[in-house]
Amino acid sequence: MTYIRRKDVTDVIPNKFEAIKVAALEARRLNDRARTLGVALPGKLTSTAVQRLIDGKIDHYDQRDRLRQLLEENEQVEE
Secondary structure, eight states: OOOOOHHHHHHHSSSHHHHHHHHHHHHHHHHHHHHHHTOOOSSOHHHHHHHHHHTTOSOOOOHHHHHHHHHHHHHHHHO
């Protein structure tokens, strides 16, 4: 079993529940991709997904930050 420190994950996404959600979605994406290609991935997909999250290989947008960013972009377009 791979041990992953909570601090490593919360350094990337401060909300641990959001981090779990993002990692779970990544694990699902990896699993779907592997099935589509007919490839067996080594190790546990959840551990791989969390490691990818820690390494910054997953694009993650906080919903509030993303909404704020979209509103700012819309304001710039209207000007």
